[in-house]
Amino acid sequence: MSLVDDLYRETILDHYHNPRNRGTISDATVSTEGVNPLCGDELRLFLKIENGVVCDIKLESRGCSINTASGSMMSELVLGKSLEEAQAVISEFKNMMLTKGEDVTLPEELEELEALQGVKKYPVRIKCALLPWNTLDEGLKSK
Amino acid sequence: MKNWKQVRADFPILDRKIEGKPLIYLDNAATSQKPLQVINALKNYYENYNSNIHRGLHTMSEEATLAYEGARERIARFIDAASEREIIFTRNATEAINIVVESWGKHNIQAGDEIVITAMEHHSNFVPWQKLAEDKGAKLVYIELAEDGNLDYQMAERLITNRTKIVAVTQMSNVMGTVVDLQKLGSLAHLNGAKFLVDGAQGVPHLPTSVRESDCDFLVFSLHKMLGPTGVGVLYGKEELLDLMPPMLYGGDMISSVTREKTTVNELPWKFEAGTPNIADVIASGVAIDYLLALGMENVRAHELDLTRHAMDLMLKLPSIKIYGPQNPELKGGVISFNYEGVHPHDMGQILNESGIAIRAGHHCCQPLMKTLGVMGTARASFYIYNTKEEIDFFVEALIKAEKVLNYVACR
Numbered sequence: 001m002s003l004v005d006d007l008y009r010e011t012i013l014d015h016y017h018n019p020r021n022r023g024t025i026s027d028a029t030v031s032t033e034g035v036n037p038l039c040g041d042e043l044r045l046f047l048k049i050e051n052g053v054v055c056d057i058k059l060e061s062r063g064c065s066i067n068t069a070s071g072s073m074m075s076e077l078v079l080g081k082s083l084e085e086a087q088a089v090i091s092e093f094k095n096m097m098l099t100k101g102e103d104v105t106l107p108e109e110l111e112e113l114e115a116l117q118g119v120k121k122y123p124v125r126i127k128c129a130l131l132p133w134n135t136l137d138e139g140l141k142s143k
Numbered sequence: 144m145k146n147w148k149q150v151r152a153d154f155p156i157l158d159r160k161i162e163g164k165p166l167i168y169l170d171n172a173a174t175s176q177k178p179l180q181v182i183n184a185l186k187n188y189y190e191n192y193n194s195n196i197h198r199g200l201h202t203m204s205e206e207a208t209l210a211y212e213g214a215r216e217r218i219a220r221f222i223d224a225a226s227e228r229e230i231i232f233t234r235n236a237t238e239a240i241n242i243v244v245e246s247w248g249k250h251n252i253q254a255g256d257e258i259v260i261t262a263m264e265h266h267s268n269f270v271p272w273q274k275l276a277e278d279k280g281a282k283l284v285y286i287e288l289a290e291d292g293n294l295d296y297q298m299a300e301r302l303i304t305n306r307t308k309i310v311a312v313t314q315m316s317n318v319m320g321t322v323v324d325l326q327k328l329g330s331l332a333h334l335n336g337a338k339f340l341v342d343g344a345q346g347v348p349h350l351p352t353s354v355r356e357s358d359c360d361f362l363v364f365s366l367h368k369m370l371g372p373t374g375v376g377v378l379y380g381k382e383e384l385l386d387l388m389p390p391m392l393y394g395g396d397m398i399s400s401v402t403r404e405k406t407t408v409n410e411l412p413w414k415f416e417a418g419t420p421n422i423a424d425v426i427a428s429g430v431a432i433d434y435l436l437a438l439g440m441e442n443v444r445a446h447e448l449d450l451t452r453h454a455m456d457l458m459l460k461l462p463s464i465k466i467y468g469p470q471n472p473e474l475k476g477g478v479i480s481f482n483y484e485g486v487h488p489h490d491m492g493q494i495l496n497e498s499g500i501a502i503r504a505g506h507h508c509c510q511p512l513m514k515t516l517g518v519m520g521t522a523r524a525s526f527y528i529y530n531t532k533e534e535i536d537f538f539v540e541a542l543i544k545a546e547k548v549l550n551y552v553a554c555r
Contacts, residue, residue, distance in 0.1 A: 003497050008490075008552050017554050039489055039520055040506035040513065062519050064487035065552060122493065 006118030007125070008065065011073075016065040021075035023058045030143055034135030036127055041067050045135045049143060052083050059132065066116070066125050071132030073112055083140060090137050097126055147446055150438070151529045153178035164499030167534045172317050172345060172478050172525035173503055174367050178434055181370055184427040196422055197396060197413075211422055214429025215412070221432050222343075222362060223353035224379055228411040231378040231385070232425055236344040237267040239363035239378035240311075242415060243340060244271040246388040247361075248309070251338075254280035256308040259337070261286045261294055261323070262515050263316040266508040268342040272311060281308075288515065292468040294323055299331060307337040314346025318507045318521065319468025320451070320478030322350065325357035333358065338384070344368060349447055349476045349527075351440040354379055371431035372424040378415070385411050392417035443528055447477035450526045450535060454479055457539040463549070464542070467516055477526035480507075483542075485553030488522040494548055495522075498541040 025031075025046035034043040041063035048056035057075045061068055074093070078086040093113055096104040103117055119129045151157055154176045159166040168176060188210070194203040196211050212227070219227040233239045252258065258272050262285050276283040284302050289295040303310055310332035315322050325341060332339040340361040343352060347362070348369035354362050362379040366372065380388075390397050390408060397417040399409045408414045435443065451472040458464050458481065467480040483491055492504035505520040506513045513520060524538065 003494060004548060004551070007493065008548070013552060016552075038505065040510055041519065064489040065554070066489075068554075125489070125493070128489065 006121050009115045009118065011112060011115040012065060012069040015069035015072035019059070019061075019068050019072040021058050021072065021079065022060065024060055025056055025058045028056075028058075030139045032135050032139035032142065034131050034138070036063070036067070036131050038124070038127060039064070041128065041131065043067070043071065043131055043135050045132070045139055047136075047139055049083070054078050054081055054083070054086055061132070063131070064125075064128055066119055066128040067131050070116055070129040073116070074132050074136060077110060077113070078136065083143070086136070086140060090133055090140075093133055094130065097129055147528065147531065151531075153180065153434075154529050155179060155182075157529060161499040161501070162497055167498075167500045167530075167537060169524040169526065169530065169534075169538060170501045170503050171527040171530075172368070172507075172523065174373070175348065175370050175527050176529065177370055177372065177431070180434055181372065181427045181431050184430040185372060185423050188423045188426050193423075195419055207422055207426070210426040210429065211420070214425050214432070217429050217432045217436070218377055221352075221436065222347065222379060223355050225355065226382060229354075229379055229382050229385065231380070231412045231415040232420055233363075233376040233378050233415075234374055234421070235367075235376035236342065236363040236365040237271075237376070239361075239376050240268055240271050240340070240342065242378055242391050243361050243363075243380070244275050245391045246415075247338070247384065248272075248275045249279075250389075252276075252279045252281050252308050255306070256281040257284050257304070257306045258282070259284045259286065259299075259303055259307050259310045259312075259332075261312050262288055263294075263318060263321060263509065263512045264311075264313055265317050265342065265344065266510070267344070268311055268313060268340075269511065282306075286312075288321075292319060292470065293321060293474060296324065296327060299328060303328075303331040303335050303337065305335050307332065307335050309338040309340060311340040311342065313342045313344075314352070315350065315476045315478070316468065316509075316512075317345045317478065318480050318509050318512055318523065320345075320475035320480075320525075321468050322346070322475055325359065329358050345476065345478070348435075350444055360384055366424075366428040366431060369431060370434055371428035374421050374424045375428045382411060385415070390414050390417065394418050396420075438528060446528060447526050448472060450530055450532065451475065451477045451479070453532050454524070454526075454535045454539070457535070458542075461539075461542065463546075467518075467521055477530075478523065479525070480521040480523045482518060482521055483549050483553070485555040486549050487554075488520040490552050491522040491549070494545050494552075495538075495541055498537075498544075500538055500541055 028046035029049045030047040032045045043061040046058045059071045192203040192206040196208040215227045215230045286299045329339045338360040341359045343364040347364040366375040394417040400407045455472045463484045488504035503523045
């Protein structure tokens, strides 16, 4: 496997080059900041939660390919989900990234996230992939 | 002409393979590699005369004391200090700055005073001053960068005034390699009655340094960036200043006598070295200094300038590469910060690692400078005595070869 196969798969670069749900929410119900002290990458996350459902999510980030792609995929997957469902997605993703060794298979609707599994071969970058998710986790818990 | 190829043979780590390719180590501004002589000095200490220093009456303790204090003498000579009493061993340069802040700053900085630093300080010569200023109601003042990437010396003339209590500057930027005119800033500080501290973490390993020539009041540096082991830093201070400063830590070894009623503090330099120090690593640091003295710091500088000129020549020809800081290699040390258009420095670092090349990527502990430069981070290649022009050719070729991947990754 090469670097391109592991890290820079098409899905990842597509999300990096065209991040989904980019921007801010003026009437957000939750906003959280995340920082990766390793590289200084910063992330601002905005959520609009109504009746226990994530009805809007926006991210403002300046980060590397992995960080940006991971945040973009995350935003698509939690949009419209209930808080419990969103937490479940976070758990699935973190579990995948933190399970050492063999690849983890995710439920079909989360399949796209498997593209980030190659990052596990580069331990320093795992933090880049996790930053948006940890920020979201923090945001949901602050609710 | 030094035989720099021969130098390489002293560094066993340079035989390592990364991803099946020979290691090209260009992360020297973070830490340098260690020659066999230094590694053997550690081994020799632990195998043959490991013992605590200063008060032991047995042979091994005497040997260890002699070796430990011998390292101090050589370091004093290396930076042209007037006396070894001015050399205090710390864990690293950061700790040395903290001693100055704690034991000089807290007693000499008052509300309304000004502390002058530069826009390119490492967090270690930034955060302690920021905290002190905050605690004391003093003002932190920044000398900015000029258009050409150098420090703005005209601005320095305006900013250093009789309100200034200390001017604390890097000798050489760890991000851009910018070499600072210490004599100029030192004389501005002293003309205004301010103290002058130099952060030599990057400068001392690479440039001939004389504390008497620059007339600095304090100089700090770390031995691990100059062939020594990790865990040893140096605080140099003028004797008359150190004499007036209280110890930062109290306990063993920093006392001359203790009674139930009162403790008398030891003389310099030991009053600042409480507890058993890092004996083995200090002794090995002395060996690192010997190694550099044998090469000659003028030669080290000339070799690195040669490498930097070569690298800048090649890199400035690559249209997608932007180099930060002075573009003239004569004005900088062997540190090149760059970015490839649209590529995050992390991705750059990862891609170069595939070719066995070790560079650093990120903010380099200079977040305020990154903000000034308008970037999240940079990729940084930094050189030392064992690097060669062939390695730089390989590095630049790797950049060119990576163009396809870089363009594929790039976000424009």
